[in-house]
Amino acid sequence: MGFNTIDSWKQFGASSLRDIAEAENDFGKKAYAWLYNRLTDTEKASLPQPKTDCAEVPPPQYVPVLQVQDGKGILGFLFVGMKPTYGSPNPQGQCDDYRKYAYEAAKIVFDLFSKLNPEVGEPEVGLELHEGEGTSLSLPAMIAAMGRILGVDFPDDIVSTGCLNNSDKKLEPVSPGTLSSKIEVAKRFGYKKLVLVKGQEKDVPNDCGIEPAFVDPDPLLALFDLLELAKGKEHDQRVAQLLAVYAHRDQRASLDVVKQTVARFCESTSRLVRHVTFDILSRAAMHAGETKESEEYRKQSVKLDSHEYPINWLGHYLRYEQMASCAVLAVDSGIWNDDAPAHREVNLRVKHLQSAIDNHIADINDCFAAFALKNTRAQRQQYNARLKRNLTLLESAWTDFISFYNNWRILWEHANLIGRTKDSNFKRQRNYCLGVLADAFGFLGELPSWEKVGDFLQMLGEQDFVISDAFDLAAQIHWWKIGGRQPSNKEIESLLSKSDMWYDSRKGYPNFLPYELLLRYGFGDAEQQCHALKQLEQAAHLEPKETSILSLLALRTRAVLALVFALRGQILGFAPVLLGFAPVLPPEGTELRKIADDLLRQPDTLIARCPY
DSSP states (O other), X not given: OOTTOOOSHHHHHTSOHHHHHTOOSHHHHHHHHHHHTTSOHHHHTTSOOOSOSOOOOOOTTXXXXXXXXXXXXXXXXXXXXXEOOOSSOOGGGGSOHHHHHHHHHHHHHHHHHHTTOTTOOEEEEEEESOTTOOTTBHHHHHHHHHHHHHOOOOOTTEEEOBEEETTTTEEEOOOHHHXXXXXXXXXXXXXXXXXXXXXXXXXXXXXXXXXXXXXXXXXXXXXXXXXXXXXXXXXXXXHHHHHHHHHHHTTTSOHHHHHHHHGGGGGOSOHHHHHHHHHHHHHHHHHTTOHHHHHHHHHHHHHHXXXXXXXXXXXXXXXXXXXXXHHHHHHHTTOOOTTSHHHHHHHHHHHHHHHHHHTTXXXXXXXXXXXXXXXXXXXXXXXXXXXXXXXXXXXXXXXXXXXXXXGHHHHHHHHHHTTOTTTSSHHHHHHHHHHHHHHHHHHHSSOOOOTTHHHHHHHHHTSOOOOOSHHHHHHHHHHHHHTTOOOOHHHHHHHHHHHHHHHHHOOSTTTTHHHHHHHHHTOSOHHHHHHHHHHHHHHHTSOOOTTXXXXXXXXHHHHHHHHHHHHHHHHHTOOOGGGGSOOOOOOTTSHHHHHHHHHHHSGGGHHHHSOO
């Protein structure tokens, strides 16, 4: 390689303007022509004219990176591609630090979208920069990932620098000591706007010759800020996609926080954006117990719903997932009645989908949507059945849970294909069904003669009972109970060992459920029950938020502790301290408080009537 040869963007970014101008090879001449045309007349005055009119432009997917090496600012580039997810760790996660930083930052963006968009795979990072760059390439990597997923292009005069905090996964400013060198190299290569992380405002001199812009430290909120800097103004679908991702991630954030984040979009010129925004506000108000405010937002959202949805994951979200999420939130807010708007919409959509299925005009996506919405409805029916001690409602829940029984295998395959295995898999459906059968067993003292009960139990008995979390352990205990089986002390010891492992990492819901069920069903010897009792009391001391449905579960936990102590306290030699303190109750006037009061009026049946 000769002195006057520039043959890559990596070398280009580390070269002086004079060296680039003197390059004799084809790439070097064209790259210099691109650079020269970016400069101001004053900057051009001291440089020679390009030797060619044909400019070599960095590929559109390349995102510039500002580096400092040995005190000198240099320019590099990175890009982010995408490859399918096969369930194995990405090798880029175990490579050189500077590549790992870029991969981890891009992965945060990919993970945000992959929860809703099954086509989002794993990021694949490519670098055209010098080794040794630190975490400050995190913000450029997020910009590249955003561009790859949303198809966003940014003006070619924008450059960015920002770090990623590995502990909280938030963006943070770069070291002030490197900023002056980065500003100088940005100006040298014709960049006019520098994107930084909020908190760095004081580090940028007023007369630095480059316009600063700042993004939120929260990676998702930073994407909203970045979208405002992107090329073009037709970003309605992209804003709606970001709002959908926000709604999925922060669906239980406080109303004030949600308003602060999305209120600006209430005035959008896009009907789609306003529809999604008012839906998010409606759900946040519902979660906060502000029923009246929630209904006002919902009316606005419904009014703006054109029912003309994009033909992509956003369309699927707007048709089905948004509706299911709203219904789940309504249930968690204590709104269980059929005529509530969220549940009425689910019922109508299920009816429509079922009609399409019955008339053989539904595709696999319609079937999967019907399956997911029926599961959502079934959980609410089950809670109502418990509360009202109504076997008919419980059978309705069973019918919904089991309705696709003959096609479960096909649905699991489809769930795997579209990236929905976390929420839709055999294990989860098994647990739902066992929970309903355990409730029916509690009502009747025997198993009900409902459709497919025998088929389901026979199928369950022919395979291993796979356990990977506390929900599975709870289902295992239900399985023992309804099967009339007294587990051995060795089996109980194994179950307690697994419970303790998950309980040590997080003492809240659902990890205390196995202890509660062991005590309710009287499984295990005195030592094992005493252990479960002590573990459960620790969970009871974790006071839930007043507005959370977990406040109802806390009432049940206290009732279980009181019952076990009353029946077997002398044998166990343990008295729960908690029973001397008043329980945390939901706020007066809320739907959750009405349910709590109903439960407390009939303490003898509280345990059996409580949800979850």
